[in-house]
Amino acid sequence: MSDDAHIIERLKAGDEKAFEALIDRHYAAMIRLAETFVSDESSAEELVQETWRVVIDKLDTFEGRSKLKTWIFGILANLARQRRRSDQREKPWSTIMEEPIEESAGHMTERFDAEGRWQAPPRALQLDPEDEAMKTQFLEHVQAAMDELPARQRAAVMLRDVQGLSSEETCEILDVSKANQRVLLHRGRAKIRETLEDAAVVPGEVRS
Amino acid sequence: MMSCEEFTDEVGEYIEGTLPFGERIQMWLHAFLCDHCKTYLQQMRDVADLMGELGERWREHPEEEAPEELKGDLLDSYREKVDGESTE
Numbered sequence: 001m002s003d004d005a006h007i008i009e010r011l012k013a014g015d016e017k018a019f020e021a022l023i024d025r026h027y028a029a030m031i032r033l034a035e036t037f038v039s040d041e042s043s044a045e046e047l048v049q050e051t052w053r054v055v056i057d058k059l060d061t062f063e064g065r066s067k068l069k070t071w072i073f074g075i076l077a078n079l080a081r082q083r084r085r086s087d088q089r090e091k092p093w094s095t096i097m098e099e100p101i102e103e104s105a106g107h108m109t110e111r112f113d114a115e116g117r118w119q120a121p122p123r124a125l126q127l128d129p130e131d132e133a134m135k136t137q138f139l140e141h142v143q144a145a146m147d148e149l150p151a152r153q154r155a156a157v158m159l160r161d162v163q164g165l166s167s168e169e170t171c172e173i174l175d176v177s178k179a180n181q182r183v184l185l186h187r188g189r190a191k192i193r194e195t196l197e198d199a200a201v202v203p204g205e206v207r208s
Numbered sequence: 209m210m211s212c213e214e215f216t217d218e219v220g221e222y223i224e225g226t227l228p229f230g231e232r233i234q235m236w237l238h239a240f241l242c243d244h245c246k247t248y249l250q251q252m253r254d255v256a257d258l259m260g261e262l263g264e265r266w267r268e269h270p271e272e273e274a275p276e277e278l279k280g281d282l283l284d285s286y287r288e289k290v291d292g293e294s295t296e
Binding site: 014016019020023024025027028029031032045049052053056057059060108109112115116117118121122124125127135138139142143146157161162163164167178182183185186189190192193196197 | 211212213214216219220221224226244245247248251252254255256258259260261262263265266267270271272273274278279282283285286287289290291293
């Protein structure tokens with residue numbers, strides 16, 4: 001927060017270096033978030049660009065009640081929703097906001113028997129936190145798995161886990177209920193876990 | 209006692225700390241008694257941690273930079289906005 005306050009002060013004073021640094025810091029994350037709302041790369045870039053214009057325009061009204069990052073992400077998501085509403089019949093904004101999330105949580109049902117006991121128990125991930133090379137390899141799998149998630153799950157996972165935002169902030173940005181957000185987050189994490197399990201296990205070994 | 213399948217359904221809520229006290233105790237007890245579910249719970253936490261770590265790395269080395277042209281345009285708009293305000 002104090003970091004933010006300092007940056008905001010410089011931005012409001014017209015510090016161009018600070019503004020450039022702000023773009024550098026958030027651009028990639030904004031593109032990633034934009035990609036959860038729109039289907040192609042150029043629409044995502046366009047959305048991010050538009051977001052920056054609004055940020056510039058509204059900078060002097062930013063009061064620091066939220067984190068700067070959260071505020072920027074919120075602007076992006078709002079713009080995406082506005083655009084979607086007005087362009088609903090056109091193609092590039094084909095989005096995923098109505099993706100149904102009410103399918104049963106049991107994408108793992110086949111791993112349990114009729115009594116709900118593990119039939120195919122979770123396999124060890126062999127994740128040694130001290131081993132940097134291994135961790136890098138894991139992170140590559142994590143990223144690939146995240147890229148494969150349905151858009152809304154991806155957005156939830158990205159905001160909560162990757163960006164470290166709170167559930168309140170995430171709900172606000174994604175315009176979903178808390179319960180909904182938890183479902184999205186849980187499903188996203190569960191799928192990533194499964195990918196890691198498939199990709200990186202050494203069968204028969206026990207996690208230390 | 210809750211089943212393992214129920215445990216895995218609730219584990220997200222458990223990690224989030226949003227379960228009511230009674231259910232939280234049941235979850236805790238289940239994980240205490242069931243190695244598979246304990247592993248599953250730990251792995252879900254590992255996944256969240258790994259993604260946090262991915263975020264760290266991205267903050268240090270962003271995946272992509274804003275195109276120079278866009279940056280130039282935005283800087284112009286920013287300058288205009290700041291100048292506009294100071295002359296008001």
